[in-house]
Amino acid sequence: MADQQTSLYLVPTPIGNLEDITLRGLRILKEVDTILAEDTRTSGKLLKHFDIQTKVISHHAHNEHKTTEGLIERMKNGETYALISDAGSPGISDPGFFLGKAVMEAGLKIEALPGATAFVPALLKSGLPCDRFCFEGFLPQKKGRQTKLLNLVEEQRTMVFYESPHRIGKLLEQFKEHYGGDRQVSVSRELTKMFEETFNGTVEEAIAHFGGKKVKGEIVVVLAGKND
DSSP states (O other): OOOOOEEEEEOOBOSSOGGGSOHHHHHHHHHSSEEEESOHHHHHHHHHHTTOOOEEEEOOTTTHHHHHHHHHHHHHTTOOEEEEOSSBOTTSSSTTHHHHHHHHHTTOEEEEOOOOOTHHHHHHTSOSOOSSEEEEEEOOSSTTHHHHHHHTTTOOSEEEEEEOGGGHHHHHHHHHHHHOTTSEEEEEESTTSTTOEEEEEEHHHHHHHHTTOOOOSOEEEEEOOOOO
16 A cells, blocks of 8 residues: 655755755655745745745745645645745744644644754754753743743753844843853854854853844854753
8 A cells, every 4th residue: 555645744944054955855845736935035035046946825824724724625635735934944933833733633644854943053052961952942022921931940951042133132131130140051143144153151241242232133042951
């Protein structure tokens, strides 16, 4: 009996350097019937670079609840799809979970390809223990933010956060308030790009380094866990 046809592929895309897409990822994007993109304009640059002519439609956090049911029906009729986000692996702080769960609940086959994810190089460049860590992604901007920070006070594993450039100062100040200025931290931005930067030091030193600067690029922050 032949294997069940894959209905949905989750395909990681480069977080900066276009060479970081896999050969398998490129093949899948060319072979599926349709590509679901978080932002068709952003993904269009990648697809044009690799001369991928596959049909592309928009699928993101603001429309996934409305479009998923129809996509599932088309998959049941044999259509194949690849889901990509603007950068990195779909579902990791990006759209992907909702559709993936719906595909599995419908009894359809889903495949997640390995590939680029921003927190992995940031974690490896942090100099902090990476044998055990917890991924927190983006903290709530307002409601629930303080509660989340307080819940992590006793966390002994290395912690990984995503943050936007205009809020990095606020995040570091909150780390100082809750965890102390002498806690080790690593801040990486513009990973795999021309102006990639990683700063390793204490929270206090990171505040001094980034204070007063206009910071650009998406940021990964790796924070040491509490010592025993």
